[in-house]
Amino acid sequence: MSTRGRFRGLAVDPAVDAFLGIRYAEPPFGPRRFAAPVRAEHSGDCREFGPIPPQSAELPGAPVWRPGDEDVLTLNVWAPRHGDGHPVLLYLHGGAYTFGSSAQPDYDGTALARAGLVVVTCNYRLGFEGFGHVEGHPANRGLLDQRAAFDWVRDEIAAFGGDPDNVTVAGQSAGAGSALFLAADAPVRRVIAHSVPGRCHTEDFARRVAEWIDPTTPESAVASADALIAAQECGPLGYDPVVFGPVADRLPVPPPHVDALFCHTTSEYRLFERVGALAPVRTDDEYARFGRAHGLPTHVLDGYRALFTSVADAYVELMGDNVFSEPTTRLAEAHGRAHLARFTRAPGWHTADVPFSFGNLTGADFLIGGPPGPADHELSARMLRAWADFCRTGDPGWTGVRHWGPEVDLSARRALWRGVDVEGPVDHPVTGTGVLPPRPRR
Template sequence: MTRRGRFRGRAVDPSVDAFLGIRYAEPPFGARRFAEPDPVDPAGPPVDCLGFGPLAPQAALLPGTPLWRPGHEDVLTLNIWAPPPAPEPRPVLLFLHGGAYTFGSSAQPDFDGAALARAGLVVVTCNYRVGFEGFGHVPGRPDNRGLLDQRAALRWVRAGIEVFGGDPDNITVAGHSAGATSALFLAAAEPVRRVIAHSPPNRVHTPGFARGVAEWVDTTTPESTVLSAARLAKAQRTGPLSHDPVLFGPVADRLPTVPPHVDLLLAHTDVEYRLFEELGSFRVARTAAELLRFGRDWGIPDHVVTAYREFPDAHTLLAGDFLFVEPTNRAFETHPRAHLARFTRPPAWHNADLPFCFGNLRGADFLIGGAPGPDEHALARRVLASWVAFCTTGDPGWTGVHHWGPVVEPRRAPWRGVPLDPTFGHLPIPPT
């Protein structure tokens, strides 16, 4: 048992203490359901912080992580990994998990912050409301409740992180996938020093789309909400949502712009959508006509689709470049303090870079394409060091673009002059 102020955690090893399951806001159920988060004060009586908090309501079954259990309502919690006290406060990393705004949690082994803490950061991860609870439209209630949860978590960190040795004036917000886009929204709404965004999807939903989804979701209980939303997702067999049925996400006009004075570290993998193809969640086009239909469903011009037909993995590459790669490259080119990393080490698919960022290769065989060896551990040390350097100084160790793996030029020529509208407003197909 170890203590920081009123918080009792556990020693991971002599160089890192972990404090898990700290409540940053009241449980968002009962009278608080679908409302803005009700923050708690970091000051108060002593509290044990020895295990991760419950997951937010979700249907996903993620290997190696706890399941959502109905009735477990204290879902707005955060976790802290802290190195020993130092003469000067340490940089803080607040990491937001991904999961298509529909699933995931800070309890995933991928996001264990011990290795980053050993390298000198105070690491914070948090749960937030996902799926309909976090992003569904409810008349008279705020949209984007999951983003509001993240703002409440950041404010808790800013108010309470000093007792863990962290510097409240040197906070980096980071995330991957949906968490990366969340980090961009967070940096646009709250003062932060730096942002790390790995593979942020270039997609927001219109109010009309959110209302269309809500029409088919039974919100009587959290259980009925999760089940009916999953049923609606399975019903998307034709049209734009049939290729990748993501029903929830930020309701906004556009993606936010990170303020120009904020340091920005962007990253993408080379073949983002290959992960979804491997998992069977992405319906791949097998013919030229199917590929053209996909492009038109997603608003990709025909000439871009035609240019991709020369690639063996045309559909997979086209989807990943449209949603992740090209928007990330454009964001890098337009921000005055941005750095960009391209992760090209095979399999170079979505999330393949995360185990290297956190230094957590154990149990990551699937994501990284096999059992890690000396080369993989060496790469993890370099990637992790770049995160630590960026969080500390704003310099990840390079200027401009850096490749983790072989140098692979992105497929950018067909996209020249093509607008990348992130708004998604197609109505879902009702379940039968």
């Protein structure tokens, strides 16, 4: 056991202590449900992850949500055992703004703390609880939770040896989008954003989604949201039914004074194809229908079809570039001095880069496409060191574009997107098959 002031944690490494399940805000239920977070004070044992926010996902190695769990706004700290003034990394997990938690094994901060960082991960409200429209209550409650976690870090992290004036906020996928909103709102020094999803939601779209949700209890909200997602068969949501997310005009570009590091993988949507979360497209007619549903220009559809042998490959790669790769690259370019990397190590799909950056390859066989070998551990060490150096100095060690894995020429794919909008605010009508009747406006 290790103690830092009023927090008692775990000695997880000869040089690293972990403090888990620290409450940073009061449970957001009962009279506080759908309200802005309220700061909480915590002391005592911090040796177990806290409960996770309401969701139906069951992820390997991670806890599941159980109805009745309420103390869900907690964070975790991994800190070097000795010294003060360490750079701080506040990491926001991904999961389509709907699932996931800071207790997933991928986000264990031990290796990064061993490299000299104080690492913080946090839970925040997800799905309807965090991003659903509720009349008379603040929007984007999940983002408000993240800001509350950041404020806790600024106030408390010196007790763990961290420098409150040198905080890097980071995330992947939905966590990357969240990190950009936090970097635009809070006094962060740096931001790391991997695989940024380009989409935001309009207020009208959020209102229409809310008509389908039974908000009576967290359980009913989760169940009705799952049913809504399962009902999507038409339009863009029929291919990738993500119905919750930030209500905003656009993703913010990090302010010029904030150092920025962006990264994307080269075959983002291969993961969703692999797990059956992406509606299949196998014929040219289906490919054309997909293009019309997303409003994609003919030259983009034809260009991808010419670059890849099969319709299915063209579709999967185009989806990944539209949702993740192009938005990530454009945000880096808009910042003006951001560092950009591409994760190309096979299978190069969404989330494969996360275990490499955290140094957590053991047990990540599925995410990284198989058991890690010596070359993978060497690559992970380089990526982890780049993160640590960036958090410390703002320089990850390269200029231009860095390839984590074999160098891949994406110029032909990128050229097809010139002058074309990618993703942006989502304002598609919520469609279904009659499984759920539209709920009356409340």
